[in-house]
Amino acid sequence: MPKIELDEKRVEELKQKIEKSKEIFKMAYDRFDPEEMRLIWSGGKDSTLTLWICRQFCQENDLPLPKAFTIDEGDAFEEIEEFLETYSNEWGVELDWGRNEDVLKAAGYELGADVVVADLNERNQAEIERIGFDLERFPFEAESYVGNHLMKTVVFNTYLEDSNVKVVFQGIRWDEQEARAEDEYCEEVEAEEFVPAHTRYRPILHFTERDIWDTTLYFDIPYCPLYEEGYRSLGAKSTSRKLTDIPAWEQDLENTVERAGRRQDKEKTMARLRMLGYM
Amino acid sequence: MKNVVLLTIDCLRKDVLGCYGSREGVAPFIDSIAERSVKFTKAQTVAPYTQASFPGILTSSYYFDHAKEEKRTESLSLKRTLISEVLKRAGIVTAAFHSNPYLGEYFGWSRGWNKFYDSMEEEVSPISPFIKGDAINKMVDRWLSSHVSSNDYRPFFLWTHYMDVHEPYIPEKEHLDVVDPSIGLGKDEMLALFEEVVLKRDVSNAETVNLLRKLYLACVREVDDHTRMFFDILKKHTVLDESVVMITSDHGDEFGEHGGLSHNGKMYAELIDSPLLIYNYSSGESQVCDTLVSGLDISPTIVHLFGLDPVENFQGQSLLPLEDYPQKGCYGEAIGKLGHRVKDTDRPVYFYRENDLKIIYRVEDDSWEMYDLQSDPKEQNNLFDTSPMAEEMKSKLRPRINREQK
Numbered sequence: 001m002p003k004i005e006l007d008e009k010r011v012e013e014l015k016q017k018i019e020k021s022k023e024i025f026k027m028a029y030d031r032f033d034p035e036e037m038r039l040i041w042s043g044g045k046d047s048t049l050t051l052w053i054c055r056q057f058c059q060e061n062d063l064p065l066p067k068a069f070t071i072d073e074g075d076a077f078e079e080i081e082e083f084l085e086t087y088s089n090e091w092g093v094e095l096d097w098g099r100n101e102d103v104l105k106a107a108g109y110e111l112g113a114d115v116v117v118a119d120l121n122e123r124n125q126a127e128i129e130r131i132g133f134d135l136e137r138f139p140f141e142a143e144s145y146v147g148n149h150l151m152k153t154v155v156f157n158t159y160l161e162d163s164n165v166k167v168v169f170q171g172i173r174w175d176e177q178e179a180r181a182e183d184e185y186c187e188e189v190e191a192e193e194f195v196p197a198h199t200r201y202r203p204i205l206h207f208t209e210r211d212i213w214d215t216t217l218y219f220d221i222p223y224c225p226l227y228e229e230g231y232r233s234l235g236a237k238s239t240s241r242k243l244t245d246i247p248a249w250e251q252d253l254e255n256t257v258e259r260a261g262r263r264q265d266k267e268k269t270m271a272r273l274r275m276l277g278y279m
Numbered sequence: 280m281k282n283v284v285l286l287t288i289d290c291l292r293k294d295v296l297g298c299y300g301s302r303e304g305v306a307p308f309i310d311s312i313a314e315r316s317v318k319f320t321k322a323q324t325v326a327p328y329t330q331a332s333f334p335g336i337l338t339s340s341y342y343f344d345h346a347k348e349e350k351r352t353e354s355l356s357l358k359r360t361l362i363s364e365v366l367k368r369a370g371i372v373t374a375a376f377h378s379n380p381y382l383g384e385y386f387g388w389s390r391g392w393n394k395f396y397d398s399m400e401e402e403v404s405p406i407s408p409f410i411k412g413d414a415i416n417k418m419v420d421r422w423l424s425s426h427v428s429s430n431d432y433r434p435f436f437l438w439t440h441y442m443d444v445h446e447p448y449i450p451e452k453e454h455l456d457v458v459d460p461s462i463g464l465g466k467d468e469m470l471a472l473f474e475e476v477v478l479k480r481d482v483s484n485a486e487t488v489n490l491l492r493k494l495y496l497a498c499v500r501e502v503d504d505h506t507r508m509f510f511d512i513l514k515k516h517t518v519l520d521e522s523v524v525m526i527t528s529d530h531g532d533e534f535g536e537h538g539g540l541s542h543n544g545k546m547y548a549e550l551i552d553s554p555l556l557i558y559n560y561s562s563g564e565s566q567v568c569d570t571l572v573s574g575l576d577i578s579p580t581i582v583h584l585f586g587l588d589p590v591e592n593f594q595g596q597s598l599l600p601l602e603d604y605p606q607k608g609c610y611g612e613a614i615g616k617l618g619h620r621v622k623d624t625d626r627p628v629y630f631y632r633e634n635d636l637k638i639i640y641r642v643e644d645d646s647w648e649m650y651d652l653q654s655d656p657k658e659q660n661n662l663f664d665t666s667p668m669a670e671e672m673k674s675k676l677r678p679r680i681n682r683e684q685k
Binding site: 133135137138139144268269272273275276277278 | 352354357358380381383385386390399403404405408409445446447473477478541619620
């Protein structure tokens with residue numbers, strides 16, 4: 001029994017969206033060796049659906065599953081870690097964990113602790129310089145300006161390089177935020193210093209947040225229990241907030257902002273400033 | 280040890296308050312507070328708009344100390360020390376409640392607060408593009424309820440900032456009626472005035488400018504009510520008697536005094552002169568302090584009130600005890616943008632004031648102005664070319680202009 005009731009037309013619509021996603025996977029598999037592919041799996045609803053569709057596509061075409069990759073920023077929900085472990089086992093997905101061990105160590109594995117730049121390895125120091133940060137120390141926070149770069153971007157780029165990855169699958173969507181509206185299903189990223197060349201495929205770009213939940217619930221796809229508690233968008237533990245206790249899919253998805261529970265993002269701040277007459 | 284409460288009011292001009300000589304009577308409550316406060320008659324904010332002036336108030340540093348880095352990172356420099364960071368480290372509970380996006384978490388102002396509310400989760404509209412003071416007060420009320428009854432009760436530093444005086448100048452009717460009941464404008468019409476006149480800095484019609492000024496005064500009236508409610512909340516939680524309350528503004532607002540509207544890169548009195556009251560200090564009796572003081576002095580004063588050692592990174596001096604405060608000149612600096620948009624071509628503007636003399640230098644057109652505020656408080660008569668003091672004042676401002684910006 002599906003967890004929600006949907007009419008036939010809606011189910012058909014969702015199935016078509018899933019088929020569209022499989023076409024994107026096919027584009028990638030036609031060009032690349034599965035060994036060179038990684039699916040970015042944060043444990044959130046979007047990347048989990050991406051993986052679910054990918055598995056189906058691989059089973060239907062008798063192709064090997066790509067490895068999955070997840071980034072541990074040192075500030076993760078236990079529920080997400082548990083979810084990732086459970087379903088990587090259950091689904092037979094090989095999951096690589098990426099961490100910036102060097103920064104974590106320098107921070108004594110403690111959020112908010114001061115990291116002394118000179119204590120970091122050469123690569124991290126060079127990265128700090130690259131983003132124009134010229135301080136001797138910074139507080140360890142996954143979603144701060146420096147933290148986000150070192151704990152996510154650097155980890156991602158280093159992993160691509162070390163594991164010789166040529167293709168990544170990302171579970172991002174057009175309706176997530178304004179900035180995503182121009183994204184394409186396939187993007188070639190050119191090599192530059194610290195960034196290896198790779199191709200990004202985004203199989204679920206056309207899914208809306210509502211589509212994600214309808215699909216997830218109707219096809220009984222697993223999701224992290226935090227969504228049931230009211231979280232609508234999951235990021236670092238210390239900066240994710242839930243605004244209500246009702247399950248994500250029962251919230252007013254169409255009229256409120258998905259990322260409202262996340263760290264204040266730029267768009268919101270800028271919109272306020274414009275209303276006040278600035279910018 | 281007393282708590283310290285800092286109440287800042289965005290865009291509040293000093294000269295609209297009765298305690299500073301206004302006869303308009305739009306802020307009876309703040310005036311009544313002034314009667315039981317140390318009142319500073321010559322307080323200068325360090326800049327004429329929020330991004331440049333608040334580093335002065337909460338980090339006791341000048342805007343150009345780190346403005347270049349901050350423009351790049353869009354985040355308050357870690358080289359600045361926030362008063363909240365100092366106090367939290369010392370075991371004082373810190374709480375902030377405001378609705379100014381420039382002071383939000385996104386721009387890095389949430390450091391050091393046990394509780395930080397910047398309202399960014401709320402929905403706002405063009406008619407009311409910020410959370411109003413009464414709603415801010417409710418947050419304060421709720422926070423005090425839990426903090427005061429907590430087992431871990433410790434002295435606190437509470438910072439509350441009201442946006443209600445800030446444009447678009449759309450006051451509630453009851454407050455507008457106090458100022459001028461004959462103004463029959465609807466909120467949409469007021470919003471149109473903001474968009475068509477204020478944003479365009481159009482001062483061509485004196486009547487319209489005067490109308491805007493009345494809307495502004497009605498907003499001051501509104502903020503006066505919020506302030507009264509704020510004090511009632513402190514009283515209700517029995518912390519008012521145990522708290523020193525400082526009231527000030529980050530800058531003023533212009534209504535045509537120097538050819539413009541609102542606030543941007545100008546250094547004249549209507550933007551730079553700020554009200555500054557310290558309520559409930561020592562005996563709680565009223566005192567008037569005519570010494571020239573700066574927004575930079577606020578954080579050092581808070582540090583002093585908590586009995587902590589002076590903070591090396593702070594460039595101001597504690598205002599208290601009054602007798603120890605040194606006589607000094609005051610500097611200010613900002614980008615000399617005209618209009619709300621900063622362009623890459625905009626250059627800095629600086630001022631220096633000493634006693635009643637004030638000199639202003641605008642880099643863009645290499646122009647100097649000097650005013651004698653004793654005889655010309657509205658700064659209409661530029662004495663730079665005629666005053667024998669001009670060279671000396673210029674030489675005092677010069678080092679700031681020449682210093683390297685970071």
